[in-house]
Amino acid sequence: LGAERHIRICLSPALYPLYREENSITVVVDILRASSAICAALQHGVKKIIPVADLDEALQFEGPDVIRAAERGGEVVSGFRFGNSPTSYIHNPEIAGKTLVLSTTNGTQAIAAAKGHGLICIGAFSNITSLSDWLIARTEDVMILCAGWKSRFNLEDTIFCGALAKRLVANGFQTDIDSDATLAALVLYEHSKGKLGEFLKNSSHHRRLNKLNLQEDISYCLQEDTTSVVPVLLDDALIDVLSLPVEMNR
Amino acid sequence: LGAERHIRICLSPALYPLYREENSITVVVDILRASSAICAALQHGVKKIIPVADLDEALQFEGPDVIRAAERGGEVVSGFRFGNSPTSYIHNPEIAGKTLVLSTTNGTQAIAAAKGHGLICIGAFSNITSLSDWLIARTEDVMILCAGWKSRFNLEDTIFCGALAKRLVANGFQTDIDSDATLAALVLYEHSKGKLGEFLKNSSHHRRLNKLNLQEDISYCLQEDTTSVVPVLLDDALIDVLSLPVEMNR
Numbered sequence: 112l113g114a115e116r117h118i119r120i121c122l123s124p125a126l127y128p129l130y131r132e133e134n135s136i137t138v139v140v141d142i143l144r145a146s147s148a149i150c151a152a153l154q155h156g157v158k159k160i161i162p163v164a165d166l167d168e169a170l171q172f173e174g175p176d177v178i179r180a181a182e183r184g185g186e187v188v189s190g191f192r193f194g195n196s197p198t199s200y201i202h203n204p205e206i207a208g209k210t211l212v213l214s215t216t217n218g219t220q221a222i223a224a225a226k227g228h229g230l231i232c233i234g235a236f237s238n239i240t241s242l243s244d245w246l247i248a249r250t251e252d253v254m255i256l257c258a259g260w261k262s263r264f265n266l267e268d269t270i271f272c273g274a275l276a277k278r279l280v281a282n283g284f285q286t287d288i289d290s291d292a293t294l295a296a297l298v299l300y301e302h303s304k305g306k307l308g309e310f311l312k313n314s315s316h317h318r319r320l321n322k323l324n325l326q327e328d329i330s331y332c333l334q335e336d337t338t339s340v341v342p343v344l345l346d347d348a349l350i351d352v353l354s355l356p357v358e359m360n361r
Numbered sequence: 362l363g364a365e366r367h368i369r370i371c372l373s374p375a376l377y378p379l380y381r382e383e384n385s386i387t388v389v390v391d392i393l394r395a396s397s398a399i400c401a402a403l404q405h406g407v408k409k410i411i412p413v414a415d416l417d418e419a420l421q422f423e424g425p426d427v428i429r430a431a432e433r434g435g436e437v438v439s440g441f442r443f444g445n446s447p448t449s450y451i452h453n454p455e456i457a458g459k460t461l462v463l464s465t466t467n468g469t470q471a472i473a474a475a476k477g478h479g480l481i482c483i484g485a486f487s488n489i490t491s492l493s494d495w496l497i498a499r500t501e502d503v504m505i506l507c508a509g510w511k512s513r514f515n516l517e518d519t520i521f522c523g524a525l526a527k528r529l530v531a532n533g534f535q536t537d538i539d540s541d542a543t544l545a546a547l548v549l550y551e552h553s554k555g556k557l558g559e560f561l562k563n564s565s566h567h568r569r570l571n572k573l574n575l576q577e578d579i580s581y582c583l584q585e586d587t588t589s590v591v592p593v594l595l596d597d598a599l600i601d602v603l604s605l606p607v608e609m610n611r
Contacts, residue, residue, distance in 0.1 A: 122514055126375055129513055263379055264372055266541040291516040291565045295549055302548050315541045 117252040118284040120272045120292040124224040125262040130289070136251045137225040138234040138242070138275065141258035142267040143316045144195045145182075145218025146235040147332040151197035153351045154237075154338035156207035160349040162219040163212060172212040178205070181214040185323050188214075196328050197237070210348070221258035222344065233342035233349060234275060236335045241353065243278040245341045253279060266299070266314040267333075270307065273300025307333050367502040368534040370522045370542040374474040375512040380539070386501045387475040388484040388492070388525065391508035392517040393566045394445045395432075395468025396485040397582040399599060401447035404487075404588035406457035409598040412469040413462060422462040428455070431464040435573050438464075446578050447487070460598070471508035472594065483592035483599060484525060486585045491603065493528040495591045503529060516549070516564040517583075520557065523550025557583050 121130040131137075140146055149160055157178075163169045166188060169181055180193035187194035195215045200206055213219060225231050234242050234255065246253055255275060257268035273296035280286070286293045303310040308330065311317045320329055331337065343352040371380040381387075390396055399410055407428075413419045416438060419431055430443035437444035445465045450456055463469060475481050484492050484505065496503055505525060507518035523546035530536070536543045553560040558580065561567045570579055581587065593602040 122372065123376060125379070126373060126513065129375070129511065260539070260541075261379065263376065263539055264542045264545070266544060269541075269545065289510070289513055289565050290563065291510075291519075292514045294516060294563060295514070295519065295545065298552050299545055299548055302552065313540065313544060315539050 114250070116250070116284050117287050118255070118276055118279050118293060119252070119287065119289065120255045120257070120276065120296055122257050122264050122269060122292050123259045123262045124221045124256065127224050127256060130254065131228050132252060132254065134229065134251055135254040136230045136232060136246065136249065137228065138232055138246075138253060138255045139218065139221045139225060139258065140234045140255060140268045140271050141215070141218035141221060142235060142271050142332050143320060144197055144328055144332055145213070145215040145258065146233045147237050148195040148197040148200060149213070149218070149233050149342050149349060150235045150238045150338045150340050152200040152206060152211055153340045153342055153349070155200050155202060157200070157211045158208050158350070160211045160213050160342070161347060162222045162344075162349060163214045164219050164223040166214055169212050169214045176208070176210050177212060178209045179212045183216050185216075185319055185325070196325070197331055198328055217258035217260060221256055225256055231344040232352070234271065236271060236274070236333055237331070237337045238340055239271075239274060239278070240336045241339045241341050243275060245352070246279065247282045253284065260316055265316055267311055267316065269296050270300050270303050272296040273298070364500070366500070366534050367537045368505070368526055368529050368543060369502070369537065369539065370505045370507070370526065370546050372507050372514050372519060372542050373509045373512045374471045374506065377474050377506060380504065381478050382502060382504065384479065384501055385504040386480045386482060386496065386499065387478065388482055388496070388503060388505045389468065389471045389475060389508065390484045390505060390518045390521050391465070391468035391471060392485060392521050392582050393570060394447055394578055394582055395463070395465040395508065396483045397487050398445040398447040398450060399463070399468070399483050399592050400485045400488045400588045400590050402450040402456060402461055403590045403592055403599070403601045405450050405452060406459075407450070407461045408458050409600045410461045410463050410592070411598050412472045412594075413464045414469050414473040416464055419462050419464045422460075426458070426460050427462060428459045429462045433466050435466075435569055435575070446575070447581055448578055467508035467510060471506055475506055481594040482602070484521065486521060486524070486583055487581070487587045488590055489521075489524060489528070490586050491589045491591050493525060495602070496529065497532045503534065510566055515566055517561055517566065519546050520550050520553050522546040523548070
């Protein structure tokens with residue numbers, strides 16, 4: 112019998128210092144769209160992704176193997192080849208074997224907030240089965256950190272937390288006494304199940320992206336298991352941990 | 362036809378700087394138990410309440426008309442006459458006409474966070490009808506600020522936000538583009554309606570208070586309309602604005 116494992120949910124990077132715990136894996140979630148884009152890029156040939164919070168820092172990466180991507184306010188930043196549209200990475204031969212340097216409004220900021228407190232991985236509907244199987248097979252507690260919108264609460268990240276929490280709880284994970292965010296996420300997930308796109312039509316970020324005509328991206332980001340990757344931050348780069356030799360994948 | 366009025370919900374005092382807007386009334390919510398205690402005390406004879414964040418500051422208030430109350434971690438602080446138990450103020454002749462100096466773990470900290478950004482009032486299930494009628498009769502936007510537990514997200518405050526938001530939306534209030542917290546609160550309120558006590562049994566603060574044997578307090582705090590007060594912060598003291606002469610009540 113293993114030790115009891117806990118699941119915690121933190122609804123905003125601004126609250127992360129109040130929630131973080133030792134011996135936890137942090138799952139960073141930015142459904143629309145950074146974490147969905149990261150999974151898509153690794154699934155479709157990118158070798159590794161270097162998340163950087165700052166645009167200036169992103170511009171310092173150069174070389175034939177480097178592709179630079181940056182998004183602010185939902186749009187590709189001028190001077191960058193890609194943004195955080197997951198569909199732009201799908202079946203794109205240009206990205207094969209490349210290193211993607213990525214800076215986004217919310218996702219990479221959340222990664223920066225979680226750095227230095229244990230292993231960091233990326234969660235999206237597109238990798239939910241690979242991710243939950245990988246988490247269940249390990250031994251640490253799990254902290255799910257929502258990127259939100261500029262640190263504000265958002266619905267799609269919270270609902271993903273509920274979806275992931277449900278799988279972990281079904282596999283023996285416990286909530287601790289600060290369980291309110293988990294209880295709320297589970298209710299919101301159950302409420303929106305089977306009608307997620309419809310339910311999110313009134314959400315903030317959906318409305319923001321709709322203005323930018325990104326309906327195809329939104330649909331993709333809400334679909335489960337379109338990838339089979341588990342992006343993990345190792346030496347400041349996100350790689351698909353499932354692609355590593357088994358003896359390293361622990 | 363009046364101008365469009367907006368409702369916003371902020372789930373933690375730590376997020377308040379990201380949400381605050383000019384020309385808003387801030388409704389501070391700490392259901393278990395500060396805001397419920399404030400309403401009960403004003404309903405049952407206290408003349409005014411001076412909320413102070415700091416215990417040392419609370420101890421500086423003295424005099425025959427002063428009653429000092431302080432709670433930390435759910436318990437009355439040693440050396441103080443009262444804590445934040447609403448039932449301790451009900452039908453208690455000792456408090457009639459007195460000034461209550463009150464410091465609590467969460468509620469008075471939330472008031473401190475909101476100070477300097479427009480009118481502040483107190484919301485609880487116990488004054489929800491008086492409060493919403495008063496808010497509807499005014500002209501400002503409404504910001505509902507959850508005290509949470511040490512700035513962490515909590516369920517009972519969020520569900521109250523949903524209950525109040527529903528009444529305001531039914532009276533023409535709009536959500537703005539950062540509406541995700543409002544949408545979530547409405548879902549959580551509808552989910553728990555008619556079974557609030559039962560639903561909250563697994564919540565964090567409920568479990569904390571249960572350990573302290575405060576079941577009577579919890580039941581009281583979840584009951585609607587046991588008071589008819591609207592506590593508003595004027596000159597650093599909370600008074601029942603409905604008790605003021607009509608010409609001052611604007």
